[in-house]
Amino acid sequence: MNYFKGSEDYVLSPALRDNVNVSIALERPLIVKGEPGTGKTLLAHSIAAGLRKRLIVWNIKSTTKAHDGLHLYDTVQRLNDARFGDGDVSDIKRYIRLGTLGEAFKSEEQVVLLIDEIDKAELEFPNDLLNELDEMSFYIPETGETIKAKHRPIVIITSNSEKELPDPFLRRCIFHYIEFPDTELMEEIVHVHHPKMEKGLLREALKRFYWIREFDMLRKKPSTSELIDWLQALVVGGIPVKAIEKEIPFIGVLLKKKEDIDCVEKSGKSHYAFNTSMRTRDVY
């Protein structure tokens, strides 16, 4: 029985660990959602490393069709071969290529399959995969062959909620929402990336980081990956702790929009003027 305990280079919350194990035990795909930069994609890499399994990644683009993941019938190649007579045209199997999903099904040992950013594809995409993910098998009409998974792959699906996923699809999955890590967990995460970071600097930097995140008005809140880049910049730049208390060096690493940088720089010490909640105006 597979039991995922985590891996060295990925810090995960107990709740997420449990959910991964629930999804493995129930043989259901795990959908991972969360703010950008909270390590959704890395989770699959960590599971593969932790369970010592091969990882197969299927990157979804806006033009990806469900069919692409199963198999491809290269008609043009066949036509070309028929025209110029090289190769055995009567054997259709030569022109069938398996897609990522097909490859995962055909694998001799169990694999971890990552379907990355499923929400990028068209709305119908997840629905087209319903049966294939349920039964873990599909049929190739050209050859009359049925590809069935020898070992059900562990399926991890990530979504940035660009689009809502269809209900029937969601019903068959396990869902996990990665919360933004709190300070404690964040310190652990930073420790994995920068093990030699000075404590005082880290504490001060984190304080500033969470302070920036508290602005309601930000168009794009800085995420974990930006924090790690920022800390790297601080270390490389040799910024003393005191400098962080006064101002925010390399703010461009954290905030990527001009309006956001203006907002933080204008604010001074408090959020007060910038966080007046707009919806709580209860006049009546």
Next chain:
Amino acid sequence: MFIDFFFRLKSYGVPVSMHEWITLHRALSLNLNDCSLTRFYHMARSILVKNEIFFDKYDLAFLDTFKEIETTDEMLEEILSGLKKVKELLLTEEEKREMEKLDLDEVLRNFEEQLKAGHYKGHVGGNKAIGTGGRSTQGAWGYNPAGVRIGQGTSRHRRAVQIAEKRSFRNYSSDITLDTRQMKVALSHLRSLLPIGLGERLNLEETVDATCKNAGEIELVWENREKKASKVMLVMDVGGSMTPYAELAGRLFSAASSQISKFKHFYFHNCVYQELWTDIERNKSVSTRELLKSEDNDYKVILVGDAEMAPSELTWVNGAIDYWYRNDTPGIVWLERFRDKFKNIIWLNPLPSRSWEYVQTVRMIRGIFPMFELTLDGLDEGVKYLMSGRCALY
């Protein structure tokens, strides 16, 4: 009690299906939660709830069902808190040796007995019961090599009921304000219902041509499928009572313009008259009459405003709030002209819907346009209405 949880979830509006409920039971029969309520909380949530906007409702239902329950987590927590304030215990070598004789089974048995007898509360020192800094076989920071250590160190795990009580997902609930990202999701519904995408299509005629020119060697010619997108017009109230919402409105704009290819926006103050402004400072303007005449009527129009004004601003000639502004047609007539021109038109109101009934002008404008709250739910409903002409409310 367990089936109650299912119906509680339903009554709080979490969409749970039988399919998922049965999956949960399968998970329970495999004991995936390891008999712990905290793990049950997370497990059940991952199986039953598929969108973070329902996490808060899940928390409420969970609290309702499991608040009174006493769990092993809870007991452990209590023992731990009793063990907190401890000093290291110093023992002589002789005493240490004496204690090393005890074996683990005996210790565990003793531990259970003590638990049953309820000896663990606030016990400090001593040789028998669980407590702090003592020499008994249970407890933390004490000395007994054969002892059972009960979860030394502070725990990051909180028990389930506490987690639910914290309601940390309240902000994800769909009935409160939006950030840019959420708005994008909602507005993308406008887009998602139309067949768009850069799908490639084989251009058959060109292919035949090219192949012939190539002396029979096949040459394929692809073309991009035509992109069809919706046309959206946003008309927004700025200034006056809308000032607090200006930022929110700005976000709506930035979200909208990145989602929709044909996008127009205009501003007004309190009510629409013969001019609409194209900038937020209201310096440049276009004539409303011209706009109504020249634009296609298949625009989806979204008006945003609090619809809160003096009734005279709607109904009077020269009723506009800016005293230098003269309008020879009452605002309400202009609004009706908007409605008559554009079939798909809605009004979004940042005020909470429970207050709408108390404002006369809101009631009047609701008589002209279908009105929705400027929240994720409201936007969703509104977009649905724009696309299909009907929704739950209208």
